[in-house]
Amino acid sequence: MGKRRGRDRLVTCISCGRAVPKNKAIEYERRSRISTDLRDENNVSAFISNVEQYCISCGKHRRITEKLKKQAANRRARREEGI
Numbered sequence: 001m002g003k004r005r006g007r008d009r010l011v012t013c014i015s016c017g018r019a020v021p022k023n024k025a026i027e028y029e030r031r032s033r034i035s036t037d038l039r040d041e042n043n044v045s046a047f048i049s050n051v052e053q054y055c056i057s058c059g060k061h062r063r064i065t066e067k068l069k070k071q072a073a074n075r076r077a078r079r080e081e082g083i
């Protein structure tokens with residue numbers, strides 16, 4: 001069995017297609033709401049979450065790192081309010 005030890009797994013940046021080691025990739029979870037758009041009780045909606053992976057430069061370029069920092073700050077603020 002071809003087990004590679006000591007090697008990082010590579011993920012593909014969805015923006016530029018570059019292969020990046022998983023531990024260096026920037027992961028951003030995007031949540032979107034899907035709905036069947038029926039205006040009655042048969043309407044079904046659900047949240048789907050997609051994890052998008054970017055290389056470091058695309059993460060910076062697309063301000064993903066900033067968004068993640070903001071998310072973390074929001075989470076922290078909410079926790080402090082909840083006391």
Ligand SMILES: [Zn+2]
Nearest residue numbers: 013016055058
């Ligand atoms: Zn990239």
